Amino acid sequence: MTIDRPLPLDSGQALPSVTIAYQSYGTLNADRSNAVLVCHALTGDQYVASDHPATGKPGWWARMVGPGKPVDTDRYFVLCANVLGSCMGTSGPATPDAATGAPLGMAFPVITIADMVRAQAMLLDHLGIARLHAVIGGSMGGMQTLGWAAAYPERLASAVVIASAARHSAQNIAFHEVGRQAIMADPDWQDGQYYGSDRAPTKGLSVARMAAHITYLSEAGLTEKFGRRLQARDAKSFGFDADFQVESYLRHQGLAFTDRFDANAYLYITRAMDYFDLAEPHDGRLAGAFAKARDVRFTLVSFDTDWLYPTSESRRVVQALQSVGAAASFVELSAPFGHDSFLLDVPALDRLVAGALRNGG
């Protein structure tokens, strides 16, 4: 859907119009009160519960969203929109310039999490949905969810924030910078103007994904899955092939990623995450961000093996919410999969999400 209204951005710039690609599941009820917005993570997309058109794989949260699932599409009208700056149909660096018709590339303005949220709010305006039953998201989706509560507290009843944080730490920024530098160091990146050429920075993007992928897993998980096992060989090669299974796995993850993701979009979205700090506009007081959100029911979940967005970051949010008197729930779940736990088989998470979406009682 293209909305012919300017979208003002945190940078001071504005997009003259914005295209938002989204998927919906279930039926909006008569009083338009059962809408649930699912916010996706860095490399996610709007195909939360339906097959991905490029890869043919099931939706990234099909285990959570669907008929009879915790986010029950028999009860809720579930929306998921591709975030601003991404590459699955929503306006981003691959979007053509209105004047020249050439892809914007690095001429696309730098965006923020708040800009993503503002674009989603425009989509809801367009769909005639004044208020959401819930906003829910993991990782960067959780940041958008917190952003919703900060920017539009009157527009949501419930916020479910999983494996996330209210700011990017120095370590978070550092890992992202490694990824961005890998992309920009790839000669095929061509200052971002690789669209239309026969070269794209797949090597750089692949390395970025490999580095990031490590941060999504726990050390114990990696050890259990791969250990020091060798890949399809009996002995070390004394060369630089993928001797170890973990190397082969990461190379595969990196390469497969380049089939479905745009390198510039990766630059823009990681930047948006790095700029994210909900406390910043409030002199560093996170509670200030939630001053008007005391009627929103919050549920926060962290995982004990997630070192990317550790429990301490969720606790910091909970403390801020408690200081403004908002109804907050929080639990640290035990799961072996590191940050990626929010996407994987953690039955306790299913129960929590179902409970958090219920209206009290």
Add this chain to the structure above:
Amino acid sequence: MALRPDLAIIAGAVPAATRVLDVGCGDGDLIAALRDKGVDARGLEIDAANVTAAIARGQSVVQGDANRDLADYPDDAFDYAILSQTLQTTERPDRVIAELLRIAPRAFVSFPNFAHWRVRLALLWNGRMPVTRLLPVAWYETPNIHHVTVADFRDLVRARGIGVEAAWYLSGDKPTSAAAATWRAEHAIFLISRG
């Protein structure tokens, strides 16, 4: 499911339309009863499985430790704080009580009375730390690190200038008198307030 007798008394005594924090709320039985009567009840609970169960019931419960995490709540955040069967497990019961009465002007505190006659007899006859219905775990693995009696509690609140607005004493699930509570009450519930 029937509510534990001390919880039923607390649930009955909390007025509707108040804000309540149940510290050590377990899987949310008391919160459910309070919500049924229109109380805005929230919880703090240390055990992740209990917290998960309570949130799955649609309740607002935060995983946390009463010894530390009460500090995160602002003054007067609630009308009532509740600490049931938890006081004797805290590191510094006096400080926890002070925190309860900081975040709410009134608090319900319930605990097993260590001077109940069965406990006294068990100590007297056997010379060993008693294992009873309300204190079912051996001394070396019990979470109850600060055993307390009705008389001890009365002394503490008096010394700290804390008011007692009401008290209930239970022998089994039957009430027993205040006069005989020090030896007949298995369980005591105090409604205390800032002095």
